[in-house]
Amino acid sequence: MSRVVCLTDRGTTQDRMFNKKRFFLILLIVVPVTLLLPVSYHTTIAPFFGARRDIGTREMVALRTVPHPQERNKEHCTNNVYVRPPPWSHSLPTIYVITPTYTRVVQKADLTRMSNTLLHVANLHWIVVEDADNKTSLVGNLLNSTGLNYTHLNVHVVEKITSRGSRQRNVALKWLRDTFRLNDSHHGVVFFGDDDNTYSLQLFDEMRYTEKVSVWPVGFTGAMRYQSIKVNALGKVYGWETRYAGTRPFAIDMAGFAVNLKLLLSKSKANFRVYNVGTGQQETRFLQDLVTINDLEPKADNCTKVLVWHTRTTKPPAFKSQGDPNIET
Template structure:
């Protein structure tokens, strides 16, 4: 009885498999093979195959770049302010950052170039991302050593010019440099900021991470840092976010450029907005690292090699 059952099983399998193989054989020779036969290396055949789908490249680009999450009226908007300047790794840094921001819902990217005019490189990159963005530019003299604060100030002015206090504009402002590394969790943490939210930053101030100290009541009581620990707000630029309404309510508060030593711009800016008790610790009461102060190394390049017109 058992051999008979096995024979029936084999027969049933053949009834399914053989027609499928014949179908593939006919389909290949009737459609694909003539295309590939037009060139021995297959290149002309592949080109002919692409001609069957004239929009293949356009559709592919759209799928790769234009796919941020759908906009939601119920979510506060995150305004990510990114100063940028020309260097050999600028496009690489902005590309990596845009790939992160594509996964963040309700995000408006404000990119501000340190230049007299908007560059073709940045303009083209932003257009391809599919992100909701604003592209600005302002050049700040090198002698001022503003470390991007001139660009941040222009972005703050843009926000104040385009939004009004007490309008239904729930949102948060984050100063996101283009060379940092961001966890997607970070944006969820900051989204509902009431005044100023804070969290640790890795690889800042010459240590593994800088953080805030949180007391038993859940309030920020101090700073766990090595560099200038007595600063009222001893925090890295990547370690805080500010409510849009708070920014709008203090129209004269900007980053100070003149006479401010490096590492003190953040503390002066926050000191003009809030007190220590107003801070909202995030990232599990400042015990988790969700942003890294990374820097892309500028490569040593042979300037005479390659086509200078190829954008990198």
């Protein structure tokens, strides 16, 4: 009888030893995994929530809180996207992007695409000028939802003019001259960006420190794969690569240059001609009021890189159904 008890005690002891080994084995697996979790969090998630340390890098600044699917509403419609532009830096010149726009089927789509690009650019102010009697809610609501710094203007162009968008650009130039004074310490650059173009983010870095007028190539324009500027070995502009009216003093596309804000303020008469200006002459006449060819600053690796393209949105085919007229497209 005592022998049986001894065997039983030995079995119990072995079971305890086995359980202890299993317990320590589990600890060896669980503890390292637990210690690695904070490292994983900081390397894969934390950067998206962290504050920007360097204005030269582009990080996600903030994310929307995404509720339970059943609790979602129109204010929680995006996830893992930019909800505001990079923090403002007082050490960077401001880029003022002037964009004429007009009512059409693809207007909201074009403005949305452009705003998604501009959201990545630090110290940017978007001046959108509608061709309309009154500012439309479509454009106003879109601008307000982007989180961008913006100014919303309008002017209705009733009469036929030579160049679409010229009067709108002039309204934006007037706003800049009314807002800033030449002796202000504010530094900036002005760029004329249409809402149907495509822009590389590098383009905005290139133009930011423009001293007078900076220039670069433009893709898909003037019946060419790209229209460019001739630059000599000393980095000076001496001509134009274009198929149309190459003898123009400034044979350049509207998307192919930027102007220093102080230069614009000092040249109060510089505006876009509205009447009696031939095709391709708007840019030339405007730039003639500002600089000479010797003042031009070639960007984009001495004008060897294309950073902006004319990519007009194709008009959708005829709709077989209009759907709910209250839903914007």
